[in-house]
């Protein structure tokens with residue numbers, strides 16, 4: 001697709017065009033993944049963060065957030081619960097918490113790897129030195145999620161303090177791929193100051209990086225951040241960007257994110273019908289589950305909760321897809 005075709009799709013409100021886009025995305029998805037929707041277990045291991053992203057409730061300047069971090073035993077407990085439910089992928093996500101040194105994180109990975117030799121371990125722990133990534137990979141982690149957030153430099157500067165740069169983020173992503181991780185990039189939809197041209201740049205960046213996973217979700221305001229009074233990103237633009245990503249990177253694994261389930265009660269189902277093929281219900285222990293407040297009103301009940309696996313599977317079936325509990329590794333791009 002050329003630039004003006006992509007921009008046209010981003011801006012259109014023509015229902016027929018939008019429906020045709022979603023149909024094309026579903027067809028592209030089925031060529032690679034058939035009717036499978038992969039189910040992963042998400043464990044939010046810490047809400048401490050040294051960064052100060054202007055959009056995120058975990059930012060270090062937010063003194064209103066009660067902080068927690070899980071111990072290695074608690075993390076293993078979540079994995080055991082997930083394993084009993086049938087999960088074959090554990091996704092460990094957290095803020096950039098200095099407590100999780102390379103060594104400590106490697107110990108967590110080793111402990112999970114020893115007990116669950118066949119499961120996939122996905123990390124989403126932000127930007128780290130390349131030597132940390134190498135250690136994590138060597139220790140047994142398989143996948144790494146690190147959204148680029150926006151591929152436009154001046155937009156990136158409006159969302160982050162000067163210490164965080166787009167070039168560092170991109171470098172981390174290319175390094176992760178080179179090390180051998182199945183790598184996930186991604187971006188927020190309609191974050192403050194974003195333009196349709198920025199979204200086009202996001203798509204072009206993905207085409208260049210060729211990530212195995214793509215995380216896309218609407219920006220949602222969090223009241224204790226500088227962006228607390230900005231408008232939330234729309235469901236429609238989020239669905240269109242999922243569909244465009246699916247069509248242009250058909251081999252990617254694309255989650256129907258919690259943010260999309262938060263912006264609309266049937267957001268996840270609509271995302272699956274627009275080209276998403278992963279869901280990540282939450283395995284985080286109940287006593288801290290409500291503290292991972294990256295944005296307000298985050299969905300934590302119903303199909304967000306791992307213990308409601310029957311409901312989750314039922315919802316996937318109702319969209320015309322099948323819940324697939326296998327590891328669901330990324331497929332290699334066909335030429």
Ligand code: SAM
Nearest residue numbers: 055056094095096124125126147219220294295
């Ligand atoms: N520290 C890790 C990182 O930066 O990749 C993982 C945790 S971070 C909270 C996970 C993702 O949450 C970010 O990549 C960002 O896209 C998303 N996020 C943070 N604040 C958000 C907001 N207000 N609205 C929507 N998504 C948000």
